Amino acid sequence: MLADTGLTRPETAPEVPSPPAWSQRIAALGNRFYTELPPSPAPAPHWVARSEACAQTLGWAADWWQQPGALEVVSGNALWPGMRPLASVYSGHQFGVWAGQLGDGRALSLGETMTPQGLWDVQLKGAGLTPYSRMGDGRAVLRSSIREFLCSEAMHALGIPTTRALCITGSHLGVRREEMETAAIVTRVAPSFLRFGHFEHFAHIANDDQHAALRELADFMIQHHAPECLAAENPNLALLEKVARQTAELMAAWQSVGFCHGVMNTDNMSMLGLTLDYGPFGFLDAFDPGHVCNHSDNQGRYAYARQPNVAFWNLHALAQAMLPLLNDLNDGSEAAIAALEPYKTVFPEALMRRMRAKLGLATELDADRALVDDLLRLMAAARADFTITFRRLSRFDADDEASRRAVRDLFLDRDAFDAWALRYQDRLAQERSVPAERHARMLATNPAVVLRNHLAEQAIRQARDGDFSEVERLLKVLASPYDEPAVAADAAFPPDWAQHLEVSCSS
Template structure:
């Protein structure tokens, strides 16, 4: 389908005008295409060649408005680092409408009513990071917003230490942009019950359409969100992903990974790792993520409690941590090739011992699982020990692993097949992204597109990028980033 043949729809104007602002983008100076994702083009039936035309860049830059599109930004509230902020919103994002149930949004398009002290812009480095990681998460099977394209510009933007950077825009797509913070905003002011019912119905139509005609549909929506969020957090934890800023305004009511800021995939394993340098107290540390997610869902219950049974919501929320652990153990067993049905408790003790051994040995987290996948037998583990700073913790753990395999009569060949499906060769690390950012600042975007290819095909060999399958160099390991990253 040609770009001009796309017909967007907008369904947000059913709400009162206090919940959104119709706003036009402020175009960047001298925009140009950096990259586009063919797999995301497929979601909206857009011909690939259309992305290479000048009109496509104008579309992302806000100079061209597609048929049916009425650009707008959403208002929402949120708990940021645990403190309630009553007025937030799309401070640098503009919604364009939806097609095929995919809602299009540009990030970095200029000032909106909700920009507060910001400039409404996104810089090149943060845009590259979000563009690539969105597709990397999807390829790992982790629910996420997606990224269709990335444009750069000569537009000057000022960030840390008054450094002059250039502006960029990511065209993001998602089944939903509604957050817990949206419910917090709708629950305040006049007629909160009516506003909340309208919003809840909207979310059900978007993300839980099978519940539309059910009794107690608001409670059931919440129950499903709890279950999906438990699984999402299990996936984050099992693959060593750190979101960095799990505020309620960054927590999706469709259980998607949303709003990539100072994120990171774990380098060497550290359960108290913090990837956001503004998180001084470690609220959003790796280990805290499930509890923060549960806390966010509790905040949502206070809003939804105005239109359904608060007690039922809170009672169901008590299942979150056990469900998250159950899902986590399932994935971790798969990463080790273990048939969980052959165990009595999901091999919980083995997993606890593994995490301790990984932390004590200071080994690259995802590289460990990839190297286990490559083993021809479990007697020769030198390839794993060679990438550990300290060897003995892993040597001791492998003895427990081998003993459990023997007791449970796990089939070695089935183990290998399961691990191959679960453990990618490549996981996008921050040092890789920084390499792409450094050359992109010089006008070379080849590595951005190479990393996109790797991100979208993490189980493939990519022989020319073998070095990215190796541990993160220690000097770049577990580096903290800022919210503007």
């Protein structure tokens, strides 16, 4: 039954000015790729938060959420005309182990809508059971929904490729995790939610017909999301190389802001190089290369320092899945491996480019890598706060004792830092760096605010009591991460109690 809203059936929901039309291109591939089904209604839904920035990206009016039926649509209780909800099937490796068939266990694509950037897919996450829910209930809880909503928009504001989040709605519907919690639904959007796991799924079903489906999927991906590959001698190899390069750039972006994904399974890797599926994640507080943000990751597979290598491992899994598409080559395996080779150069080059920017370096020297590595070693030894260290370095001036002391005080071995600072000072002198100009560049590169766990936790605790004002406030702060926040605590060291926060796969 639908909630009592006057919308007795999805098909009769009133039409609204935006979005004007819906499509579902993947439906043309046939039902091997998805299951069509309606979302499960959420009783008595209410608004939790909305992102005006995301609505603007979609080209939607600022008051879209006030249109008749909007709350019901994004809560799974109704559909706008033209929507065709479906859950897609995929497979994947989870924690390095083949997990077999997975799929959208609690997500439903409502359809694609035209935006200024082209067609974008609009999904409900937490919309109820699908054929791919396995042992799950198809729901998401308020806690994890707030974290995904805030981090999606925070990553976008940091300039890191990501899926976006339009809004969250909540319901009094009870959902059991470690304890009883209440349900919520995130409306998330992206040009595509295609994953490495989509290709793995059809590659691992060993019959010619399913390999035909694999070819259809690759053709679909290239036609709609990588048309430049059509001009290549082998479009599928070109696609693989494109994904490798995009993934390398994404990993460099993550590492440069201290972001830890937590569940880098192949089914959570985007074919578009987007940050996808915010389950357990975290931004580094004290710098620890071995930090594991996911309490469920007992082996530390997805530790911060391991993320670039894990991404490369995942790319090999994708390459393996695409081998049936390379039968026309003399040695498809060798060609696939060669297509991944750019990752080995793109990632370190992209990371060094970002790290030079974080240090305010406008030119490139071979010695810069050692300068960066030695700073990170000092930070690790001192467990210096990742975000605060680089933010304070943004104001570092050898001739200003206060700015120098602000950074120096973060390190246990002051003499070692002084030695590094002399090298840094010499490096800046080599390119005749102008302090005021350098400071401006660095302050626009090193964020003052990231979504630390304790900031999200404070918003979640208030939201559980029905007060969503902290979610809204924090969203605004995270939208301008390079500005000094009005509330100093947003950019301060985490409180002691934050050390005991844990995030896991339970959401």
